[in-house]
Amino acid sequence: MRVPGKFYLSETLSETLEEGAVRQLANVATMPGIVRYSLAMPDVHWGYGFPIGGVAAFNMEEGVISPGGVGFDINCGVRLLALPITKDDFSGIKGIINQLFDTVPTGVGNKSALRLSEKELEDVMTEGAGWAVNNGYGTKDDIIRCEDGGCIDGADTEHVSRKARQRGMPQCGTLGSGNHFLEIQSVDEIFDDGAAEKFGLVRDQICIMIHCGSRGLGHQVCTDHLKDLEAASKKYNIKLPDNQLACAPLKSPEGKAYLSAMAASANYAWANRQIITHLVREVICKKPGIEYDDIKLIYDVTHNVAKFEEHIVDGKKQTLCVHRKGATRAFGPGSPGLPPELDSTGQPVLIPGSMGTPSYVLKGTEKAMECTFGSTCHGSGRIMSRSQAKKSSDGSDIKEELAGKGIYVRATSNKVIAEESPQAYKSSSEVVRTVHNAGLSLKVAKLTPMGVIKG
DNA sequence: ATGTAC
Numbered sequence: 001m002r003v004p005g006k007f008y009l010s011e012t013l014s015e016t017l018e019e020g021a022v023r024q025l026a027n028v029a030t031m032p033g034i035v036r037y038s039l040a041m042p043d044v045h046w047g048y049g050f051p052i053g054g055v056a057a058f059n060m061e062e063g064v065i066s067p068g069g070v071g072f073d074i075n076c077g078v079r080l081l082a083l084p085i086t087k088d089d090f091s092g093i094k095g096i097i098n099q100l101f102d103t104v105p106t107g108v109g110n111k112s113a114l115r116l117s118e119k120e121l122e123d124v125m126t127e128g129a130g131w132a133v134n135n136g137y138g139t140k141d142d143i144i145r146c147e148d149g150g151c152i153d154g155a156d157t158e159h160v161s162r163k164a165r166q167r168g169m170p171q172c173g174t175l176g177s178g179n180h181f182l183e184i185q186s187v188d189e190i191f192d193d194g195a196a197e198k199f200g201l202v203r204d205q206i207c208i209m210i211h212c213g214s215r216g217l218g219h220q221v222c223t224d225h226l227k228d229l230e231a232a233s234k235k236y237n238i239k240l241p242d243n244q245l246a247c248a249p250l251k252s253p254e255g256k257a258y259l260s261a262m263a264a265s266a267n268y269a270w271a272n273r274q275i276i277t278h279l280v281r282e283v284i285c286k287k288p289g290i291e292y293d294d295i296k297l298i299y300d301v302t303h304n305v306a307k308f309e310e311h312i313v314d315g316k317k318q319t320l321c322v323h324r325k326g327a328t329r330a331f332g333p334g335s336p337g338l339p340p341e342l343d344s345t346g347q348p349v350l351i352p353g354s355m356g357t358p359s360y361v362l363k364g365t366e367k368a369m370e371c372t373f374g375s376t377c378h379g380s381g382r383i384m385s386r387s388q389a390k391k392s393s394d395g396s397d398i399k400e401e402l403a404g405k406g407i408y409v410r411a412t413s414n415k416v417i418a419e420e421s422p423q424a425y426k427s428s429s430e431v432v433r434t435v436h437n438a439g440l441s442l443k444v445a446k447l448t449p450m451g452v453i454k455g
Numbered sequence: 456a457t458g459t460a461c
Contacts, residue, residue: 109458176456214456
């Protein structure tokens with residue numbers, strides 16, 4: 001190991017820590033150019049090469065880029081919309097969830113009503129959420145409330161294969177499957193009145209959370225470039241304890257090729273969440289008294305990406321390539337790139353719960369800038385494999401149990417409900433409590449689910 | 456996560 005590994009855990013969460021995830025954190029610490037430490041957030045679990053819930057930063061001189069440090073779902077992320085109504089003025093949750101389910105394409109391999117041409121896909125990959133807004137799928141304000149303005153620099157579509165494009169063309173504006181969801185929630189508790197007001201949240205407000213990523217396109221980009229970077233690791237004589245850590249120097253053509261395709265995929269994911277937002281607005285503004293523009297984007301975060309950022313290392317400002325895989329940026333007050341109105345508050349951090357459990361809004365901190373390259377957790381973290389979860393339930397029992405709590409679940413199959421059982425995940429509240437107590441991000445509001453759409 | 460397999 002070139003640097004130490006560091007875990008942020010509570011006593012309860014340390015009991016769920018997998019040996020495989022510890023091993024992976026140690027493996028990452030052996031990689032060239034890694035700076036300070038290999039980090040694990042409290043929702044850490046075993047993943048492909050790097051652990052999910054891991055953060056690793058690499059210097060520009062010897063550092064590397066690794067697809068395993070980003071994940072297969074490039075720019076998997078979360079966005080939160082706020083409606084201009086509270087729980088008291090809101091009824092018919094079942095009907096609205098059903099309408100949303102019929103409007104937002106959901107599930108593995110499902111296709112969008114919007115068919116992008118090859119040229120449009122190029123523009124989506126270059127312009128991100130901005131493409132969607134400029135083509136009528138949103139408002140100018142939406143862009144300001146996206147991390148990086150919903151577009152990462154450096155996208156080069158030359159490095160996105162034909163196969164990846166073909167998978168991506170019919171899928172822009174679709175939700176996907178697995179842990180991805182669309183949820184109607186209410187603001188149940190406010191912990192920080194000042195920050196909540198700045199973000200645009202009030203108690204009992206109705207919100208909609210969207211959790212999804214780059215679908216088949218990002219997955220294909222990851223698959224394609226992993227193969228190239230496995231060869232590059234050998235070419236550049238990088239000794240790795242695990243082939244899944246395939247990487248290339250940041251300065252190498254192979255490394256740059258992946259970075260440019262990763263940026264293109266990230267931009268596609270931002271356009272995807274933006275188009276879904278448009279579909280949601282169209283359904284919701286059928287309700288009397290709600291206009292399209294009244295549905296505000298609170299924020300949009302990515303939790304699977306590598307980015308060039310400036311951080312202080314040994315008292316000096318340095319550009320680093322920060323890999324966040326299942327980890328959320330949590331920039332503190334005064335950090336670059338925040339919307340002007342949130343400069344004094346810090347970045348909104350969105351932490352989705354597992355199905356039927358609360359989600360949280362937090363704010364980024366100075367402590368995160370000092371300790372974790374401005375990063376925090378991303379969610380609940382799986383503790384039971386999909387096959388284990390399917391053995392313990394057929395899904396219908398979970399659906400009923402949640403209905404008993406007043407949560408209406410609509411899914412493409414009972415199988416996905418079984419796989420996504422709350423029991424298969426760590427507690428989002430415990431994960432959030434841990435990052436809050438560590439000061440990596442501070443609680444602003446708690447969101448309780450009312451209706452859930454699952455792919 | 457994923458045209459759940461190449």
